[in-house]
Amino acid sequence: PANCYDLNESLVDHAEGQHFLNEAFKIITEEVLCKGTDVKQKVCEWKEPDELALLLDLELRATGEPEHRLLQRVKDVAKYSVKTCHPHFFNQQFGGLDYHSLGGRFLTEALNTAIYELSPVFVLMEAEVLRGLRQLVGWTEGDGIFCPGGSVSNMYAINLARYQLFPEAKSKGLWSLPQLILFTSQESHFSVMKGAAFLGIGTDNVISVKVDEGGHMIPEDLDEKIMLVKSQGAVPFLVSCTSGTTVQGAFDPLDLIADVCEKHKLWMHVDAAWGGSVLFSKQHRHLMKGIDRANSVAWNLHKMLVAGLQCSAFLLKDTTNLMKQCHSATATYLFQQDKFYDVNLDIGNKSVQCSRRVDCLKLWLMWKAVGSNGLAERVDRVFILVRYLVEQMKIREGLLLLHEPEFANVCFWYIPPSLRGKEGNADYQDKLAKVAPVIKERMMKQGTLMVSYQPLGNKVNFFRLTVLSPLLSQKDMDFFLNEIERLGNDL
């Protein structure tokens, strides 16, 4: 490669670069994909942050490094990162591995393009993928876009609902509008609150609707709260339902909520970031009965469908080009009208972003690889594995479910031997609350398992396992239970 002033040569040596990339690919394959999915290897290699910073030698310096050192860095980053593809990673609502999706992601990165102007392949592909997803919702037409995560999708819903009711919000701001109120359940995702704050609506204007024991929004409470808000002179405009809540995996009763929304003429949004994938399954899609009556849906395909972070579809029933009207800006340098092709291909103006990542290719390629049937099978499989796990938990001692799982979340307490039969003791709850954090610390430090825990309302710390990876089989479920017992039986 040339120095800065030698204009005859490029600054990049292609042969060197290709060699690095080939070697890096081998390391990624070995360290992340092979070892990372091998149950004999660790899920994580825990180090104290100070020690980790030293090991990784993070400091950025003036001069570059030779290839062998850079490859060692690739290896180190892989080694000390959590293996979300590992069959014993039950910690998050993403994880698992799909080779076809990953191939699509490598291609996306290499192509390094954005969805707007002059990327006709991805404009067309995104439209087709969104069409396929809308079809599962039950809509023969409509609109949609891929967003950088479910939180942003939920914000889109809030912004569109507001704009539909008061188009002047876009130019004049909220000062020209009456006080707006939106509704969501106590157990909905915190992004609804974050979105309300970000969009200038304020968290006080998000009304929390009661849930039943299983975590489902109670439509009667919703109806009452809407009427109360109206009687106080504020303007209800949106209900954000949840299909698959974060902790319990509950599906709000969409059909009943749709009745309430119709009655009060409110925008019905469904945050199906986690649960949406049941729509692929003939057997389980009833959980979202009524979804076709929604105005908008947020659905993260990087969760149960393992499309890879991130792949968040925002789907819209609207056919009046509401999203473009709401989000567009005049930018003659970007959206010229004197192009030689159909300017409707310039979909960039539907987004509040400018250069928007290509998130459709990985999903499209995976869908092509296994078909809708294959994706349905993965969803069905999750339910079967959860059923197996729950049956095993009932046979074993010391595993107490919060409730029967409705979906892929299994919430339970591990009751160590010393606490069994002591439910009546005054300090029982305090002691139980300390069990999960200790087991979690042990599993992380030993690197054998990852599962999350949290309290919920008056329920002290419990484990929440999420089942989603297509790599899972029965022996991983058995391992999970054995390992929790091994880690906690002396507590």
Add this chain to the structure above:
Amino acid sequence: PANCYDLNESLVDHAEGQHFLNEAFKIITEEVLCKGTDVKQKVCEWKEPDELALLLDLELRATGEPEHRLLQRVKDVAKYSVKTCHPHFFNQQFGGLDYHSLGGRFLTEALNTAIYELSPVFVLMEAEVLRGLRQLVGWTEGDGIFCPGGSVSNMYAINLARYQLFPEAKSKGLWSLPQLILFTSQESHFSVMKGAAFLGIGTDNVISVKVDEGGHMIPEDLDEKIMLVKSQGAVPFLVSCTSGTTVQGAFDPLDLIADVCEKHKLWMHVDAAWGGSVLFSKQHRHLMKGIDRANSVAWNLHKMLVAGLQCSAFLLKDTTNLMKQCHSATATYLFQQDKFYDVNLDIGNKSVQCSRRVDCLKLWLMWKAVGSNGLAERVDRVFILVRYLVEQMKIREGLLLLHEPEFANVCFWYIPPSLRGKEGNADYQDKLAKVAPVIKERMMKQGTLMVSYQPLGNKVNFFRLTVLSPLLSQKDMDFFLNEIERLGNDL
């Protein structure tokens, strides 16, 4: 792989998957990285959208496809996509290729993790990269985060400025606040307008500040407009300056604007999405003199530094944890306090997103590979190439610069032979306006070159070339000029 009910086996066949991935990697290397950077190959393979949809066979079906067909799809997507890494792609403010960054991106995709809880490697790495970038801004402390694009970074600035002045905005919404006004130049990026609309402030409350002929904000006009707004009873709260405007590549005079912001106690934000990279260059960082006086900076490392879409840093001078206070939500299931490690590692709550992509690894690895010196060299090289191009344009006939380039944007009209010397004709401007679109259509259909065009104010359609790729050498500049002449000399 098993069927759905056979719980003894996984649904995924690792050997098949690995094979597919290896073959896909070979195709990506050959089709995108080798052919895509080969000047003897096309930049794009234009097809009419209808024809393209047929060629790609986009439809999603119930059943899956065999490996050979999927690999053909990888090949087809690569073939018909625009090659943004091609040395004759001058169309956007991204493009080029860096092999180390790309290796980091493949690793990021394979690891499939998000920056929050339990990804200590990336929490620490992001902090180090942000520290390095802040140091270039001139701050020894501060805060920051990677955002999904510069538009979102600009929104963060607006939201933080609003929150700092009126913390009650977060809970009560804008109804509790006086009318807020922000200022940006006529030639700033449209995302400032989009952000104001999205955040509930409204586009009417964005005041457009005049620019000089070169596209720089005029500080005196800013000062006057702020005083006018105050006299009308509204509350100015933010000035969004631009370092490197989209069309002309102009750098607003930051030091003079900082004086105005100090005088009126306004938040000074700098949208340096495009221009920020000059901070690496000792020779050219003077263009951003005064940047250290800003409150926040948006800087896209996927633009001139070729880190790959996307890599958008939002940098903040604040040391009071303003971003976390502004964006946090209470989510006990995510941000428990009884963890065995320092809960300050849980930086997720600084973001309005939940699962946030890892955008730091690719930049970190590239920075390690070539050092700050190597990145500075790339920036210096851009200026040298632009200088060479401009000198050649002055020697040749029919190439008219709008103005001397200040940065990496070269704005010019191609005057075809038939229009030369006809500047006085009544239809001259009309005819000139039609030249760029025709040349653009020809270059796209022949696939030889990509460069954008647009009008600006009373200036009819002109070409805007952006120079950024480290692959470029003098012969690509020569090719560019020859090709524009070849495509337009009969007009």
